[in-house]
Amino acid sequence: MKRSAVFACIAAFAFSLAGVAHAARPLKSVGVAVSDLANPYFVAIGKGALDAAKKVGGDKVKVTTVSSKYDLNTQVGQIENFIANKVDILIVNASDPKGIAPVLQKARAAGIVVVAVDVGADNADATVMSDNTMAGTESCKRIVERLHGKGNVVIVNGPPVTAVIARVAGCKQAFAGTGIRIVSDNQDAKGSLDGGMEVMTNLLIAHRRIDAVFAINDPSAIGAELAVKQAGRPDVQMVASVDGAPDAEAALRAKNSIFAVTTAQDPYKMATLAVDIGYGIMNGKRPANPVVLIPTPAITKQNVLAYKGWASH
Known part of the structure; x- marks a missing residue:
């Protein structure tokens, strides 16, 4: 075999190996x-x-x-x-x-x-x-606006995972330098409707005046709103949340709902x-x-x- 033909074979083999090396692994x-x-x-x-x-x-x-x-x-x-x-x-x-x-x-x-x-x-x-710090901040900014920078707020917390911690931190950033007083921030509603209802029921018993609620996700916010309605507490002006869930959409559309804002995840x-x-x-x-x-x-x-x-x- 001529030297040029040998080089051509080697080059072709090297090229085929390169093709194999760069072929995308299939997703199975x-x-x-x-x-x-x-x-x-x-x-x-x-x-x-x-x-x-x-x-x-x-x-x-x-x-x-x-x-x-x-x-x-x-x-x-x-x-x-x-x-x-x-x-x-x-x-x-x-x-x-x-x-x-x-x-x-x-x-x-x-x-x-x-x-x-x-x-x-x-x-x-x-x-x-999600940008969870942004989520908490954007929701709680609406609380500051509604309460004109003054009032008692409870934070219905959740499992100690990074997303929840960041949402609460973002919310507190929105309250910083205002007259908003956080009267509770350590009750874990486990991110659920039942948990939100139970935690909020206890908070309503513990505190005579609560002006607004920030819940770390929509299920716990929906539960918190149900607790407020059952307790007949007109002092609670609004519930704010994070998720953009279908239930939150429905609550925002309802005329008699105090569910006022959710920051949308995707x-x-x-x-x-x-x-x-x-x-x-x-x-x-x-x-x-x-x-x-x-x-x-x-x-x-x-x-x-x-x-x-x-x-x-």
């Missing part, structure tokens, strides 16, 4: 671990992950969504199952951002890309979440971005910034009719 399976599938927010995350995965991997891609009910041990077991089933990407809404770290490290060691959504998680490759977009980022990492493309924050605009009685909510996808 995605595991989605969320906190509570009774909450439409997490249902939207599951749907976003499914739609994005099928866009990338086709109709044969397998997407499994599980719910931990905010229990760390349950979530660890679910992630162990995903590891055993060798999913390509794990989308995780951590029930405990630090407690989840060892099993996430195990997942990554097994070659699984881990993307945290909604809240941060130690040992995730990347995180996609769980569907959050999940689609998480899958896209995870697929990029699978193929050697890490994002310049491992934390992506999605803006959270305020939805009020004045602009709710123009709001395209979670169900619009």
